[in-house]
Amino acid sequence: MDRRQISSLAHTDHPVAAPLSDASVRSLLDRALPGTGARLLDLGCGSGTWLTRALAARPDLRADGVDSDAQAVAAARRAVEDAGLADRIAFHAQDAAHFDSPHRYGLVLSIGAAHAFGGLLPTLKAAEGHLAPGGSVLLGDGFWEREPGRSILDAGFAADDYEDLATTVDRVTAAGWVPLHGHISTLQEWDDYEWSWTGSLSRWALDHPEHPDHAQALETAAAHRTAWLHGYRGTLGFVTLLLRRADRA
Structure with a gap:
């Protein structure tokens, strides 16, 4: 079972692949969605949850979603078909960092996908290239709530993976x-996300005892749970920022 299959199973009960509640997603979209007739772009869209929710609420919008995971994109296409949105959302199975489009977008989203671009600022640079004049970016990424200790490093993180919140925002503003607006995911949002991640994967394994990946799924869920509870819980934070460039009228 590869990483993408594991992620798909782990997000069964929490389709937003980030520590954000449904209420937080609604609130962020309410603030971020552009004016009538605009286009949205999600770079690293996964199964398309953000775009599906946005366009279900706004029948005047159109959107593109991009992700390198072909299985996630296929699931996204099925979801928008079921929701009656297939004529307004197009999904593209390719590297989001190299996506090219004739359109310019009133809102570009990239939530928890900075790794696909090589970090926070490269993600913003990629998003900027797709923006219409006056457009905004909704960006979600990690930060250190406090200085990471040995337990974090033993869980597979590096101290320079992230900065603290103030430094993270300073880097964004220094880039123009x-x-x-900003939303800091709460500990409750993190706990809901992590229990769902490990629980969904474990439930699948227990429901499929004869599957050849049964043991791997249980081991992966257990290792993830240990890294969270004994490592990054309360240390790794997540911030979602609504951003606009001052030099793009």
Whole structure:
């Protein structure tokens, strides 16, 4: 079972692949969605949850979603078919960092996908290239709530993977972006996400005892749970920022 299959199973009960509640997603979209008739782009869209929710609420919008996971994109296409949104959302199975489009977008989203671009600022640079004049970016990424200790490093993180929140925002503003809003995921949101991640994967394994990947799924869930509870819980944070450039009228 590869990483993408594991992620798909682990997100069965929490389709937003980030520590954000449904209420937080709704609130962020309410603030971020552009004016009538605009286009949205999600770079690293996964199964398309953000775009599906956005366009279900706004019948005037159109969107593109990009992800390198062909299975996730296929699931996204099925979801929008079921939701009656297939004529307004197009999904593209390719590297989001090299996506090219004739359109310019009123809102570009990239939530928890900075690794696909090589970090926070490269993600913003990629998003900027797709923006319409006056467009915004909704960006979600990690930060250190406190200095990471040995337990974090033993869980597979490096101290320079992230900065603290203030430094993270300082780097964004130094690159020419103006924060319009921010949401810091709560510990409850993190706990809900992690229990769901490990629980969904474990449930699948227990429900499929004869499957050849049964043991691997249980071991992966247990290792993830240990890394969370004994490592990054309360240390790794997640911030979602609504940003706009001051030099793009």
